[in-house]
Amino acid sequence: MEAIGQFIPLILIFAIMYFLLIRPQQKKLKEHKAMVEALRRGDQVVTQGGLIGKVAKVKDEDEIEVDLADGVRVRVIKSTVAQVLSKTEPAEG
DSSP: OHHHHHHHHHHHHHHHHIIIIIHHHHHHHHHHHHHHHTOOTTOEEEETTSOEEEEEEEEETTEEEEEEETTEEEEEEGGGEEEEEEOOOOOOO
16 A cells, blocks of 8 residues: 555656646647648748748648749758748639
8 A cells, every 4th residue: 555655746747747748749749740731832931940931832741842032942841840920822713
């Protein structure tokens, strides 16, 4: 009976760590994944490197082309997009 009592504080610490650290991180990761999957041509994005540009082309599952300036187009891995500044409306068709 005393052995179970000794593990209660350890179990409580793990539960607190789960709700304060692990669960919010999983939620943030899920939101980032949804944002990356919703990227479309014309969206203005910020990469983790701090580059701001407009999505020119969604190439495949994990890559996009971003226009940084006139005549400057770079290939970017989708998961490195940190933020979407402005979304474009979907084209009617």
